[in-house]
Amino acid sequence: MRPEGLADRLADHVARPIVPEQxxxxxSVPGVLTxxxxxxxxAAIVAVQQPxxxxxxxxxxxxxxxxxxxxxxLSACGLREAVRRGYEWLSAxxxxxxxxxxxxxxxxxxxGAAESNxxxxxxxxxxxxxxxxxxxxxxxQMWPTVRAGLDFALTLQREDGAFAWQRRADxxxxxxxxxxxxxxxxxxxxxxxxxxxxxxxxxxxxxLAADALAEAVASRPSAFADKSRFSMDWYYPVxxxxxxxxxxxxxxxxxxDTFVVPGLGVRCVSDQPWVTGAETCELVLALExxxxxxxAARLFAEIQHLRHPDGSYWTGWQFANRAHFxxxxxxxxxxxxxLAADALxxxTGGAGIxxxx
Numbered sequence: 001m002r003p004e005g006l007a008d009r010l011a012d013h014v015a016r017p018i019v020p021e022q023x024x025x026x027x028s029v030p031g032v033l034t035x036x037x038x039x040x041x042x043a044a045i046v047a048v049q050q051p052x053x054x055x056x057x058x059x060x061x062x063x064x065x066x067x068x069x070x071x072x073x074l075s076a077c078g079l080r081e082a083v084r085r086g087y088e089w090l091s092a093x094x095x096x097x098x099x100x101x102x103x104x105x106x107x108x109x110x111x112g113a114a115e116s117n118x119x120x121x122x123x124x125x126x127x128x129x130x131x132x133x134x135x136x137x138x139x140x141q142m143w144p145t146v147r148a149g150l151d152f153a154l155t156l157q158r159e160d161g162a163f164a165w166q167r168r169a170d171x172x173x174x175x176x177x178x179x180x181x182x183x184x185x186x187x188x189x190x191x192x193x194x195x196x197x198x199x200x201x202x203x204x205x206x207x208l209a210a211d212a213l214a215e216a217v218a219s220r221p222s223a224f225a226d227k228s229r230f231s232m233d234w235y236y237p238v239x240x241x242x243x244x245x246x247x248x249x250x251x252x253x254x255x256x257d258t259f260v261v262p263g264l265g266v267r268c269v270s271d272q273p274w275v276t277g278a279e280t281c282e283l284v285l286a287l288e289x290x291x292x293x294x295x296a297a298r299l300f301a302e303i304q305h306l307r308h309p310d311g312s313y314w315t316g317w318q319f320a321n322r323a324h325f326x327x328x329x330x331x332x333x334x335x336x337x338x339l340a341a342d343a344l345x346x347x348t349g350g351a352g353i354x355x356x357x
Contacts, residue, residue: 027076027077027338027345027348027351028347029300033304038077040310040311041073041313042074043311044312044329044331045073046079049082049086054093055067056331057330057331061103061110063118064100064122065184066335068125069335071086072124072129072339073336073337074335075133075350076339084138087125087129087142087145090125094145094148094149098150098151098152099167100119100149101113102115114166115166116153116156116165116167117153117165117182120192122142122146123149123188123189123195124353126195127139127191127195130195130198131352132348143195143201146195147192154205154209155167161223162216162224163177163213177223177225178225179221180227182213182240183217183237184236186210186217187240187354189206189207189213217237218243218247228270229270230268231255231259231267231279232279234252234259235286238290241355245290249292252286258270259283263302264317265277265299265303266279268316273319274316274318276316277303277314277316278330278332280300280303281336281340283296284297284299284340284343284344285354288340288343289343297344300341306324306333312329313329313330315328
């Protein structure tokens with residue numbers, strides 16, 4: 001499937017070369033990663049950035065959520081040209097209803113469904129970019145993209161406050177909500193609200209939607225499909241800012257022994273001997289956001305066994321077979337490492353993006 005105009009919109013960004021320019025000291029974590037180490041990781045992300053500015057999966061397809069996370073990491077390292085090229089791609093790839101296709105490859109839509117959390121996440125990225133750079137003109141330029149994305153996401157909010165996880169390619173809403181995805185949407189709404197206030201464009205409907213969603217996440221577990229074997233469902237209510245204080249600490253304690261493998265990192269799923277870099281770094285971000293800096297720093301140090309000599313990171317490690325699984329180094333894993341390093345070090349203005357916006 002190729003929606004009318006998508007290839008033309010993306011083609012406008014192909015001709016210009018990517019020339020990243022480092023415009024500030026990258027994050028570093030003493031005894032774990034130097035600034036040069038982090039910059040090498042950012043360079044590994046830029047190395048897979050496509051000619052049109054998109055940053056994809058190892059197989060080449062692109063989704064908006066992982067793309068934005070990579071842009072946030074590059075921004076933390078000062079690679080302005082690559083970041084702005086990426087946001088140009090994001091705006092060009094947005095559909096008229098404010099959504100993004102679940103997968104785009106080579107300028108063509110390969111999966112026409114649209115996920116609610118994908119549409120909400122650009123708000124996090126643009127708010128982060130403003131916090132890092134102070135460039136309000138760029139935030140205003142991206143505001144229509146952010147607003148349309150969040151407004152699309154709101155079309156999938158149900159009466160119980162949760163969001164259906166997708167709109168199918170045929171236009172019908174998905175039949176269930178995902179706890180991790182909805183927690184990410186809550187973060188997107190809160191960042192979008194903060195951005196709207198900064199730009200003088202208040203969005204009271206977003207505030208109502210975020211409150212209703214937070215109530216669902218915190219109080220109505222039956223509203224969500226049972227994905228409890230996935231570690232994301234464990235920590236995302238904390239990472240997404242729904243739970244704080246004693247409630248956050250209690251949730252982390254309840255799942256710690258199930259998901260954390262001492263010395264190795266965080267399992268992706270509870271019933272497999274497989275730790276992954278992205279999940280480990282997201283837990284690092286959640287722990288840092290609630291003030292548990294000691295355990296956050298320890299986990300971050302432990303997951304460095306996934307680092308490749310060129311600065312990229314293997315996606316995961318199957319510790320029963322003692323092999324990297326899958327056998328790939330992914331852009332989103334590298335991005336999560338950089339964002340975790342920034343949160344631990346407080347290097348940039350966006351280091352606290354996972355705390356209260």
